[in-house]
Amino acid sequence: MTNPTVPITELTRDLVALDSRSSVSNLAVADRLEAELRGFEIERLDYQDAAGIAKRVIVAHRGASGGIAFSGHMDTVPDTGWQDDPWSARVDVDGTLHGLGSTDMKGPVAAALVAARGLPATLPVTLLLTTDEETTKQGARIIVQQSELARSVRPNGILVVEPTRMRPVRGHRSHIAFDCVSLGVQAHSSTGQGRNANWALIPFLAEMKTVHQTLLTDRSWHDGAYDPPFSDFNLVIDNHGTAVNVTVPVATARIKFRYSAKIDPAPIRAAVHDAAARHGVTVTEATEGSPPELAPDHRFVAQCAEASAQPATTAPFGTDASILQAIAPCVVMGPGDIAVAHKPGEVVHIDQLAAAVPVFQALAARLSG
CATH class of the missing domain: 3.40.630.10 (Zn peptidases)
Known part of the structure; x- marks a missing residue:
């Protein structure tokens, strides 16, 4: 050759x-x-x-x-x-x-x-x-x-x-990418005229932390064929460049959920959407494939x-x-x-x-x- x-x-x-x-x-x-x-x-x-x-x-x-x-x-x-x-x-x-x-x-x-x-x-x-x-x-x-x-x-x-x-x-593993958006009203933060989108996002994120902890610690959600055995549930928060003296008009939490073939993603998907509905957060998602x-x-x-x-x-x-x-x-x-x-x-x-x-x-x- x-x-x-x-x-x-x-x-x-x-x-x-x-x-x-x-x-x-x-x-x-x-x-x-x-x-x-x-x-x-x-x-x-x-x-x-x-x-x-x-x-x-x-x-x-x-x-x-x-x-x-x-x-x-x-x-x-x-x-x-x-x-x-x-x-x-x-x-x-x-x-x-x-x-x-x-x-x-x-x-x-x-x-x-x-x-x-x-x-x-x-x-x-x-x-x-x-x-x-x-x-x-x-x-x-x-x-x-x-x-x-x-x-x-x-x-x-x-x-x-x-x-x-x-x-x-x-x-x-494959993933589902969730874009979770909270809306506020932009204003100078000293005036009391605005509404900070982060305050609605925070209780939603508290529920997402519980989901994350469940995936980490509950062995029924683990797949021993993979290293690590737990599914990834990674969070990135974006205020889209808002300055610290401005009430945040848009707050976006991006979550990537990676799961293996053994794991049913439906309960995690439902947990994200249900929590979002409770806290006035809009969710869109993109799937990578099975x-x-x-x-x-x-x-x-x-x-x-x-x-x-x-x-x-x-x-x-x-x-x-x-x-x-x-x-x-x-x-x-x-x-x-x-x-x-x-x-x-x-x-x-x-x-x-x-x-x-x-x-x-x-x-x-x-x-x-």
Whole structure:
């Protein structure tokens, strides 16, 4: 097999050098990836996100139907906290590549593409290249809803190549995002003319703290297959820049509830909405999709464990698998370490990307049988 180090390095550098934060267009990244897919049937699915930004997802296929599909996303998180150039794509002499999205997940996407391109023509292979994974999962939704190519080739399994240090993840949590809004009347706080939206929000939040404590301490809400076993119920409070001498006109509590397939989210959803109704708080919610989870003895899980020589596990974070499972069974497994993602100084090691290529190709051979 040809050494994949050089093409992976070049492609990863090119991808990292292109700004594709979820808040901007990913078209340049999509074009760069498509340039590497000569000989593949290409389906481009264009859309505009909620802010009117042009986005594109790509479905690419070669060979007969079935086989493996590799999936990865083109967008990145914001560059918050970076002190050096987030898009430098600098490579050290030891093969460490620096830059925003290098691990999550432009490096793994490059490894999957190089692996797919190097497969024998007799092996079917599909690429599902999404965007907006870091925000709404809209790219994956577009593929599920609109892709004729994905529907026609019917892959046997989807490998989402998020960075797991090449350990197969057979299941992960998904989330419900609650936006809980209290309204007041803005005025100079000294006049007594205003109404502070926080005062209505506080008793609502007291009930949410009880929900949080229940999830933490009540073992009936725990799932021992996950670490940590309790569901995440994270709160962020936003007064939208109101100064301290102004009565707050709008107070927003954003709560992200992550849960695994074993956990029924209906009682938590009801608790949020019921408390909001009692305290005059308006709630809207967005769902990520159902938590994907395959049994430990599922054939695809076993094939991934064999190819990687690592036992399957679960993860607390979410991926496009929550959406793409509507097409085929999903396992999450890719090079790189999620621990360096979503923070300044993100790096990926080229040797880890290159080492993933033969594993991906061995798995493609298993799924074509």
